[in-house]
Amino acid sequence: MEKEFIKIAHLSDLHFTPEKEGASCYKSVQTDLPNLKPDLIVVTGDLADNERLTLNNSNLRKSFEIAKNFLISLCNGCNLEQKERLFVVPGNHDYRYKGCLNFWSKVSSEIFKEVFKDFFQSKYIPDINLIVGCFDSNITNHTVNFSTGEVLIEEFNRFNEWKSQYKEFATAKKIALLHHHPMPICRAETTGDLIDRPEFLLLRNGGTFMREMLKNGIRLIFHGHEHQRGVSKASFPIGSDIFRNIGVISAASIGKEKDEEFSFNVVDYYDNGKVKVNYRIRRGEGTYEDESKNPLELFDCEEARFLCFQDSKSQTPTIAKRLICTYKILKDTGNLEGHTVIESWVSNLEPLYKKIDAQFKSKSGMFTKYPKYNAIHPSDQKIEWKPLGSPDTNGLQKGVIIFAPPLNKVPIIAESTLEVPNAFFFTKEDRLEVTGGHSERESVSRELKNYTAEQLILHVQFPSEFTPVNPRVEVTDLNGNLQFDEMRYCQKRFNYSKTINSAILLIDYPLFKRSYNIVWDLPSESEMKIEGISKSELAKATEIKNSLIKLKPIDSDTGKIRNCLENIYKEIINTNFLFSGKKDDYLEVCIVVYNKSIGKLQYVAYFCPKIKKLSDSDIWNLRMIKGQPVSGLAFRGNEIARMFCPKEPFPKNPYIRKPDCRDACNKYFTTIVAFPLDYPLKSGNIVGFLELASCSNESGLLRLDDNDKLKSVYDTVLTKFFPDILNAIDIEV
Secondary structure, rough: OOOEEEEEEEOOOOEEEEHHHHOOHHHHHHHHHHOOOOOOEEEEEOOOOOOOOOOHHHHHHHHHHHHHHHHHHHHHHHOOOOOHHHHEEOHHHHOEOOOOOOOHHHEEEEEEEEHOOOOOOOEEHHOOEEEEEEEOOOOOOOOOOOOEOOOOHHHHHHHHHOHHHHHHHHOOOOEOOOOOOOOOOOOOOOOOHHHHOOOHHOOOOOOHHHHHHHHHHOOOEOOOOOOOOEEEEEEEEOOOOOOOEEEEEEOOOOOOOOOOOEEEEEEEEOOOOOOEEEEEEEEEEEEEEEEOOOEEEEEOOHHHHHHHHHOOOOOEEEEEEEEEEEEOOOOHHHHHHHHEEEEEEOOOOOOOEEEEEEOOOOOOOOOOOOEEEEEEOOOOOOEEEEEEOOOOOOOOOOEEOOOOOOOOOOOEEEEEEEEEOOOOOOOOOHHHHOOOOOEEEEEEEEEOOOOOEEEEEEEEEEEEEEEEEEEEEEEEEOOOOEHHHHHHHHOOOEEOOOOOEEEEEEEEOOOOEEEEEEEEEEOOOOHHHOOOOHHHHHHHHHHHHHHHOOOOOOOOHHHHHHHHHHHHHHHOOOOHHHHHHOOOOOOOOEEEEEEEOOOOOEEEEEEEOOOOHHHHHHHHHHHEEOOHHHHHHHHHHOOOOOEEEOOOOOOOOOOOOOOOOOOOOOOOEEEEEEEEEEOOOOOOEEEEEEEEEEOOOOOHHHHHOOHHHHHHHHHHHHHHHHHHHHHHOOOOO
């Protein structure tokens, strides 16, 4: 199961000395931490105690080496790659004798950086999409310092230069580590000692540090220093209506003997920005326990989502008040009609936008029409979607939305429509087949990438004859990783109504660069039996299909099935309202059958007057899945299917078979019509299809442009020629 949060183990103030190597206070952490299965370990300073002066700082170096080995043992116990998942920053004791006196602070800092060079550096962790910023808050240029901290401008510059190499920085989760307090925390007890005064605990430039963290979108700051566990958060305005909240998490010590309590923090950082903090407290000599069964929520779900939305304003080119997406799945065919309304749509990052990127994906790989945009208000606003190239092999069509005049800060209301044929399936067997066995469910989705909205509404209207199984919500990032906490949030705001057979999701502040999906399972074919057909009729239908599949290509040269197809050809040619006495030598008549043993549709009989030896045609090698091309659509929908392409298909459609005769009129068929052949007649129990196709621009099939004409031809085929087809394959009914 994929994790829905990053678990961060936060340790601080280890205070190692050579004499304390292997002490029970450290062993208890080594025992406890692996059971928590953290994703990374962060240590916020004072790894050594630095209580004894020695020549060349040999005692300090040894303390650092012991601390390093201890942390590596923690990583090994937690199955973490130490160079990728362990982070440390120095504390005042790491640089100064007793944390205050600077006899050779620069030398101490060099030793620290030498020993911990692999762990004291900012990093991006791609697989959990996390930025960890490491900051040195110690000062090395004063003889007596009393623990005061400051993050120098060089540290900020170094971090800003480092982050520029990562395009993922803007969308990654971000945390910062330092030793000193960037802002006050509530103290459990005041000792009155000189160095415990706030001016010696806090950063001297805490305001500057917090401003830099805000500018970089840091959400969590981890620190140590005072040996007091605690959390706080602050809200800072960064724009006229934009606030950013920062959480500050302080850890106590796990190794200072004078402390009454040893503890460390466990922080769960969720994908949607929610943060939970748990304190692990050492009880007795060897065990750690949670302070409470209920972790402290530094950012709850509602607050975290709002903060994530506010953060997204610095990333999305345009923004709207409301995005209403309605998806209607048409009866039987599975075609999709999509309608989207975008309310109060304005530019965001720039004053004006002449165009923005926008892409659409068709699960079938086909579009009957490209997306069409229209401005509802103001009336003089023009919006147009233009394609960039052709759809890729996954049905993804890239394009741009063009605004005239450019989109600006004055809100507009716009709508878009989209039609996608063969978008949905109604049985798990069909879905498994079309996805190569990868999926047996269906879904609609809305990806928030180039614009977002304060409110998102997704509505799916199902056909009245179909009942979805277990409709629900799933949320993923753009890489397809599930966002579990966001899914739980959305599920409470999702409703499926059996009465109107529709599903709706309504949420405020949807997360940017997420995909919101309404998902449902599909019934099996055995659960969708056709009513009113006897067992004997079903057996006869199976016999018909098997006999059609047994036909050989040579049967289309001289056999009875050839005569039958040729008679159908003549009947179609002589239909006055179609051909008016004209011939169409490019008209093809075929029979297509679904072969369950190979899971594909195949041609079993074929006639075309232009081809002398039909058995040599390449048509016998063609295999089609349900829904592709036109016969597949007819098979799926159990109804007549047609496609007109008088010139080049628009867009070019790889599912339209090219004719193989050398003197073809066009590169593509101009029209294809498929009529279901069912047994018993008009029962809906499909045994095959009669396919009519032509590559002629003058074909009479182009006049089959309304349902009445289609029905007339279909009735003729069924009543007059279906018995002949059965006779040709020696079936008695």
